[in-house]
Amino acid sequence: xxxxxxxxxxxxxxxxxxxxxxxxxxxxxxxxxxxxxxxxxxxxxxxxxxxxxxxxxxxxxxxxxxxxxxxxxxxxxxxxxxxxxxxxxxxxxxxxxxxxxxxxxxxxxxxxxxxxxxxxxxxxxxxxxxxxxxxxxxxxxxxxxxxxxxxxxxxxxxxxxxxxxxxxxxxxxxxxxxxxxxxxxxxxxxxxxxxxxxxxxxxxxxxxxxxxxxxxxxxxxxxxxxxxxxxxxxxxxxxxxxxxxxxxxxxxxxxxxxxxxxxxxxxxxxxxxxxxxxxxxxxxxxxxxxxxxxxxxxxxxxxxxxxxxxxxxxxxxxxxxxxxxxxxxxxxxxxxxxxxxxxxxxxxxxxxxxxxxxxxxxxxxxxxxxxxxxxxxxxxxxxxxxxxxxxxxxxxxxxxxxxxxxxxxxxxxxxxxxxxxxxxxxxxxxxxxxxxxxxxxxxxxxxxxxxxx
DNA sequence: AAGGACCTCAACCGCGCGTGG
DNA sequence: CCCACGCGCGGTTGAGGTCCT
Numbered sequence: 001x002x003x004x005x006x007x008x009x010x011x012x013x014x015x016x017x018x019x020x021x022x023x024x025x026x027x028x029x030x031x032x033x034x035x036x037x038x039x040x041x042x043x044x045x046x047x048x049x050x051x052x053x054x055x056x057x058x059x060x061x062x063x064x065x066x067x068x069x070x071x072x073x074x075x076x077x078x079x080x081x082x083x084x085x086x087x088x089x090x091x092x093x094x095x096x097x098x099x100x101x102x103x104x105x106x107x108x109x110x111x112x113x114x115x116x117x118x119x120x121x122x123x124x125x126x127x128x129x130x131x132x133x134x135x136x137x138x139x140x141x142x143x144x145x146x147x148x149x150x151x152x153x154x155x156x157x158x159x160x161x162x163x164x165x166x167x168x169x170x171x172x173x174x175x176x177x178x179x180x181x182x183x184x185x186x187x188x189x190x191x192x193x194x195x196x197x198x199x200x201x202x203x204x205x206x207x208x209x210x211x212x213x214x215x216x217x218x219x220x221x222x223x224x225x226x227x228x229x230x231x232x233x234x235x236x237x238x239x240x241x242x243x244x245x246x247x248x249x250x251x252x253x254x255x256x257x258x259x260x261x262x263x264x265x266x267x268x269x270x271x272x273x274x275x276x277x278x279x280x281x282x283x284x285x286x287x288x289x290x291x292x293x294x295x296x297x298x299x300x301x302x303x304x305x306x307x308x309x310x311x312x313x314x315x316x317x318x319x320x321x322x323x324x325x326x327x328x329x330x331x332x333x334x335x336x337x338x339x340x341x342x343x344x345x346x347x348x349x350x351x352x353x354x355x356x357x358x359x360x361x362x363x364x365x366x367x368x369x370x371x372x373x374x375x376x377x378x379x380x381x382x383x384x385x386x387x388x389x390x391x392x393x394x395x396x397x398x399x400x401x402x403x404x405x406x407x408x409x410x411x412x413x414x415x416x417x418x419x420x421x422x423x424x425x426x427x428x429x430x431x432x433x434x435x436x437x438x439x440x441x442x443x444x445x446x447x448x449x450x451x452x453x
Numbered sequence: 454a455a456g457g458a459c460c461t462c463a464a465c466c467g468c469g470c471g472t473g474g
Numbered sequence: 475c476c477c478a479c480g481c482g483c484g485g486t487t488g489a490g491g492t493c494c495t
Contacts, residue, residue, distance in 0.1 A: 039463070039489090061480070077481075078464070113483055124483075129462055132485095137460090
């Protein structure tokens with residue numbers, strides 16, 4: 001097994017440096033033994049592998065004692081789990097895996113280990129790194145982390161919950177809160193998730209939860225936070241190309257990915273791009289969500305902040321999860337929209353609500369990947385528009401589909417986001433690019449992890 | 454070509470949970 | 475019930491690589 005990493009250039013390059021115990025990595029003292037830190041060497045790997053073969057996994061603290069490794073048990077466990085254990089998949093995530101990660105994250109939030117259980121051969125660390133880099137970059141360039149349908153469904157579902165008597169969490173104070181927060185509208189679009197269900201190894205199980213509940217926690221939360229989509233200037237963005245390539249069958253390759261100007265457009269809008277997110281339990285004692293039984297939720301679309309550290313106002317911010325115990329797959333699929341919700345939806349989905357030319361594939365009808373491509377394209381196209389009419393406002397035209405009237409429509413709708421008279425008022429606007437409802441307990445996924453005991 | 458900015462990923466750290474004495 | 479220990483999880487760090495100006 002160690003050979004799998006010995007080929008790693010980093011590992012090899014580290015070898016020479018790390019055999020120097022007095023190097024910068026130093027070490028920690030443990031019962032008189034200087035425990036080594038830093039990258040593992042091939043020799044250490046071999047020792048660890050040999051030890052585990054003989055004694056099995058577990059009892060990691062004994063490894064150091066009996067194998068002669070100058071590594072703490074934790075380090076050994078980590079090394080084994082992430083690099084040495086058999087059946088580890090190496091290399092880039094496949095599109096299927098990427099898709100799965102997105103959806104699992106939407107469902108679970110930053111539960112990397114649980115997510116890893118759904119991705120055979122992948123480690124939580126890998127998934128975590130993947131999310132923190134590639135996926136999050138999408139947001140930095142203004143792309144949503146989650147498919148729009150995920151969010152839309154959440155809204156619809158929540159709307160249902162709102163209409164259902166006796167279900168807590170359906171407070172109407174969100175709007176007020178949002179407005180009081182002076183929230184403005186982010187430009188987030190989401191796409192179809194439904195079509196992805198077929199490719200998921202456990203689509204139904206995953207979809208038993210509900211994006212909706214999560215999203216609506218954002219909308220209905222008694223506590224909402226708003227986070228800028230982009231927090232820093234992006235001097236360069238490699239991601240779009242890479243991201244676009246994600247879709248093997250991209251529907252429109254005539255639209256260039258984001259370029260610097262595009263980034264600038266978003267950067268200029270950063271201050272105004274805020275998103276509704278978090279649900280926070282106002283009860284400091286129970287720390288449980290009041291929203292209709294959700295006990296492990298994160299807001300959708302978050303990706304930039306730590307999930308573990310409470311933020312100002314004692315709000316715990318967590319990454320999104322769409323878990324919802326009471327929902328079913330059936331609910332996941334779109335129920336008929338109430339008229340009011342339709343209106344809201346049209347705003348949220350404004351980019352897509354713009355009439356599309358027949359030849360323009362609708363993200364609603366395509367998979368997640370295509371949908372995101374669609375969005376990327378739309379945003380890329382928005383740049384053209386911004387150069388024409390823009391002026392520092394938060395208006396972002398989302399569709400540069402060839403139809404100029406569509407552009408106008410889109411632009412108008414975005415203006416509506418900031419219009420207090422709009423259905424979303426001054427606040428809610430877009431959908432949750434960075435929402436983060438809280439969560440509390442496990443998910444249904446957990447019980448259905450393939451191969452999980 | 455050089456320097457800086459940014460990205461990637463392996464590894465570390467701290468915390469919390471479960472278990473056994 | 476309390477405490478200690480082992481372990482796993484999630485967040486963070488930092489070295490090395492890549493890209494841009």
